[in-house]
Amino acid sequence: MAQHGLHLEQIARVVISHGHPDHYGLAPLIREASGAEICIGEHDAAKLGGDSVLMATGRLLLEQGMPMEELVDMGERERGLGDLRPTIGDLRLLRGGERLESDGFELEVLHLPGHTAGHISLFHRPSGSLFAGDTLLLHISPNPLLEPDPTDPTERRHSLLEYIQSLDVLASLPLSRVFPGHGPAIDDPRGLIDEMRRHHRERADDLAGMLTDDGRSAWQLANQLFANLEGFDNFLAVSEVVAHIDLLVEQGRAEPVEREGVTYYRLPPSRPEDS
Numbered sequence: 001m002a003q004h005g006l007h008l009e010q011i012a013r014v015v016i017s018h019g020h021p022d023h024y025g026l027a028p029l030i031r032e033a034s035g036a037e038i039c040i041g042e043h044d045a046a047k048l049g050g051d052s053v054l055m056a057t058g059r060l061l062l063e064q065g066m067p068m069e070e071l072v073d074m075g076e077r078e079r080g081l082g083d084l085r086p087t088i089g090d091l092r093l094l095r096g097g098e099r100l101e102s103d104g105f106e107l108e109v110l111h112l113p114g115h116t117a118g119h120i121s122l123f124h125r126p127s128g129s130l131f132a133g134d135t136l137l138l139h140i141s142p143n144p145l146l147e148p149d150p151t152d153p154t155e156r157r158h159s160l161l162e163y164i165q166s167l168d169v170l171a172s173l174p175l176s177r178v179f180p181g182h183g184p185a186i187d188d189p190r191g192l193i194d195e196m197r198r199h200h201r202e203r204a205d206d207l208a209g210m211l212t213d214d215g216r217s218a219w220q221l222a223n224q225l226f227a228n229l230e231g232f233d234n235f236l237a238v239s240e241v242v243a244h245i246d247l248l249v250e251q252g253r254a255e256p257v258e259r260e261g262v263t264y265y266r267l268p269p270s271r272p273e274d275s
């Protein structure tokens with residue numbers, strides 16, 4: 001900002017793309033300095049309001065077969081990093097479809113769930129520029145995270161199914177340049193969208209090949225798919241597996257079964273009359 005002759009005190013509005021600490025950690029400091037309003041997608045607001053989403057996510061991980069001691073270890077490692085998640089109140093909630101006016105330009109709010117439930121991106125239609133947050137990233141596929149359903153925290157979102165729909169929305173927009181939340185700008189958004197679709201199809205196919213008749217938990221599949229998982233990577237890996245199994249379930253290529261509070265995924269029983 002200093003390079004552009006601007007000061008922190010001039011910021012009138014902070015728009016948080018989604019409720020992950022690497023995307024909102026400085027928001028309280030900016031508001032303190034400038035009195036800026038802070039906006040976030042309505043379905044991500046709870047992530048800024050304390051530990052309830054984390055607790056609900058922990059329960060979901062146990063349901064996916066993560067052992068309790070791994071969950072405890074992950075929590076302890078995170079606490080060791082210090083307080084990364086400031087609690088922020090007095091938020092302006094965005095649902096998507098709003099237009100945010102600034103000096104001389106206007107940005108459209110797009111609700112693009114997938115990576116998180118309430119992820120929003122900002123679109124400058126005249127130039128085709130998109131401020132994408134973690135919706136599109138170069139060289140990384142945004143993880144479709146395991147998360148409680150914001151409208152019913154006892155249920156789980158179907159993150160990848162949401163993300164694939166968000167990719168369809170992105171593909172329908174006249175995008176010229178995408179500015180992601182991490183890494184360099186994306187000059188060929190259409191190519192990247194196609195690459196994302198292909199990546200998710202291939203990963204789902206890989207997982208389909210690992211399913212058995214008696215079923216495996218997402219935890220077991222994650223450890224088969226990724227070697228030497230530790231700490232937070234466990235969460236990412238289980239999320240990755242669950243998200244792609246959801247795709248297989250939707251396609252009739254996998255079937256969830258519950259045993260003693262843990263969900264196992266198996267090949268659907270063969271239907272001889274269909275073959």
Ligand SMILES: [Zn+2]
Pocket residue numbers: 018020115134
């Ligand atoms: Zn994120």
